[in-house]
Amino acid sequence: SVEEQANALIYAALPIHAYAVDEQTLSTIPLRRPPKVTGTIRIVEIDRYDYSACGGTHVRTTAEIGPLKITKMERRRNQTRVTFLCGMRAYRDYGEKHRLITEAATLFSNEIQQVPTLITRNLALLKEKDRALEEAQRALLTYEAQTLVAEARMLGSVRLVQHTAQGQEVTLLKTLATQLQSYAQVVALLASTEDEKVTLCFSCDPTLTTESKLNMGQLLRTVLQPHGGKGGGKADFAQGGGISPTELPAIFTAAEQSLKELLHN
Known part of the structure; x- marks a missing residue:
């Protein structure tokens, strides 16, 4: 998956370089998207994998990005909008969700792997009881x-x-x-x-x-x-x-x- 590929590149600790090129050299670089400015362009390269025209700060290697987790993917016309968390944000998000699922498992007195099945079963029972209650009413x-x-x-x-x-x-x-x-x-x-x-x-x-x-x-x-x-x-x-x-x-x-x-x- 895209997420697995992204994390594989992160854990490969690929070096990231920034350098400036003129317009003539720019035509030889496989940029992800063309720059919006002309003249000397600053390039941020992920070791022969990705090239971007960028004037901002960047990490020294992909390993500094930390874990990456896609949280949502939405289709918009002919494109896909991807929402993700990485680094400490992904770590904190995992910690919070682990806490919630652990609490749910404790309520069911079961393992966290069983929580989805138990929720499905209990929802079915609640619906059945609701139907019985409606009939009685x-x-x-x-x-x-x-x-x-x-x-x-x-x-x-x-x-x-x-x-x-x-x-x-x-x-x-x-x-x-x-x-x-x-x-x-x-x-x-x-x-x-x-x-x-x-x-x-x-x-x-x-x-x-x-x-x-x-x-x-x-x-x-x-x-x-x-x-x-x-x-x-x-x-x-x-x-x-x-x-x-x-x-x-x-x-x-x-x-x-x-x-x-x-x-x-």
Whole structure:
């Protein structure tokens, strides 16, 4: 590999020379790239291996460069950008990475060579447990939806579900609101509180958006606006927040009153 070749040249301790040449002599030197200036040019040569037009400082032999490690290679158009470390920077980088991999091996109570395999195995187990947890949560939400519908209050011709959960994840609240949409003639006013943050989800049986002209997005915006909250969505599903938990009773009361008026009309 390129990295192995570079390190082989470094450990060969090739001498490095610097000398000046005129333009006529310059044409006989196999430069890596042509110089950007004219006249007398300073050449830095790695013992018949590499020739560069360079005015900067340089080491005396390739051995002074120390170990070289390529850390990244990126394709850019028709070229490759190479990022590398050498010398003490490469040494310190190796030391830090060795410390990290050793700590990982200690956590697994195993050899460092086994760390990648153990990480892969544990990630697979975590994904499997996540899937099992998601299935359990879906089953629990299905049961919760059934319970809420069974306990729903009649509001005119619709069944009103009003529910506040403490610390429930927003994704689970949305899933519950979506599940409640599958029940006929159900309107759901759901909220989740965590510290001072409130998330609201309003949903309804999609047929109510045409039969009774209900619009959850409009309803949510209407009840949140006086309290400085924001929200919106579609006719059968809306989400919002920006209020404090103490304002929830007023929000639910206003939403229920608006629904009564809409259903009466």
